[in-house]
Amino acid sequence: MSKTPDAPFPANTTSETVRVLRRILITGASGAIGGALARRLAAPGTHLLLWGRDMARLTLIATICRAAGATVELRQIDLAEPAASLAAIAADDSAAPIDAALLVAGQGDAVPPGQIVEPAEQVARLAAVNFAGPAALAAALATxxxxxxxxxxxxxxxxxxxxxxxxxxxxxxxxxxxxxxADALRLAVGPHGVIVTLVSPGFIDWANGGRPVPRALLLPLEEAARRILAAFDAGVGHAIIPRRFALLRLLDRALPGVARDALLRQFRP
Known part of the structure; x- marks a missing residue:
């Protein structure tokens, strides 16, 4: 099983004690990306806090990570419930300080077939899971x-x-x-010893991913996990993977508005 470079995230130290285990939180660990990151980080001397909605998947990932030498704690949780998430992060960090947090959980729903506008309930859930939930957790941990x-x-x-x-x-x-x-938080906490990294992936290929896009645009799951951890290890502020999606970002900015709008209306992966 492949691993990340040696000791990518140094354990917190104080003048009084040096903790042996690195405590690493991964949200969305029952999903494809979160699970791949957990497997790569699993090693002796690492304590993984794996959060996710699917307990069966969490248990499977935990078994793999323990076989690689890591110790593991599981928490079944839905990030759409902010009060529960904030209580959980306070409990886990108070038990022992978290050295690194990988806030991976997210949801990728689109406008349902045959409809023009997303259902309002879907809008509310996506906003909670993809923005409000991870932002609140990041703020709590950064503090x-x-x-x-x-x-x-x-x-x-x-x-x-x-x-x-x-x-x-x-x-x-x-x-x-x-x-x-993420950019604003990075600017705020960087001078205080806290590193914030944002990784913006393009299309990632995984089993049952349901992504009807050209194969050339798909990044294999394990390669995506490797690149995400490489950016995190390097402490970069923002990484776009693969790099061709950075070119698409520039193209979006460069195209005249009418041309950009026409192109985006046609794009339905």
Whole structure:
């Protein structure tokens, strides 16, 4: 099983004690990307806090991670419930400080077939899961990490944030909001020893992913996980993967408005 580079996230240290285990939180760990990241981070000396909605999937991921030498705690949770999420992060970080948090959980629904506008209930849920939930968790953790003088936070956004997608307006908007929040949080907490990284992936290929897009645009799941962790390890502020989606962002900006609008109306992956 492949692993990330040695000791990518240093354990917190104080003048009084040095903790042996690195405590790493991964939200969305029952999903494809979160699970892939957990498997890559699993190693002796690492304690994984795996959050997700699907307990059966969490249990499977935990078994794999424990076999790789990690210790694991599981929490079944829905990030659309902010009070429960904030209570959980307070409990887990109070039990022992979290060294790094990978806030991966998200939802990618689009306008249902045959409809023009997303259902209002779907808009509300996507806004909560993709923006309000991870932003609130990041703020809560950043506050605690600033007090300790160190910590790392990863927010997984999307290349969709750069485009006004008529087939997925709330997904694109929620990821755009998360991107702006991540940038602002990075500026605020960087001088206090806390590193914030945003990764904006394009299309990622996984089993049962349901992504009817050209194969050339799909990034294999394990390669996406590798690149996400590489950006996090390097402490970059923002990484777009694969890089060709950065070119699409520039194209969106460069096209005349009429041409851009016509192109986006035709784009329905």
């Amino acid at each position: 605690r990490m600033v007090a300790r003088g160190q910590g790392r936070i990863l927010l997984v956004g999307s290349a969709a944030a750069f485009h006004a997608l008529p087939h997925a307006p709330t997904y694109a908007a929620s990821k755009a909001g998360l991107a702006r929040f």
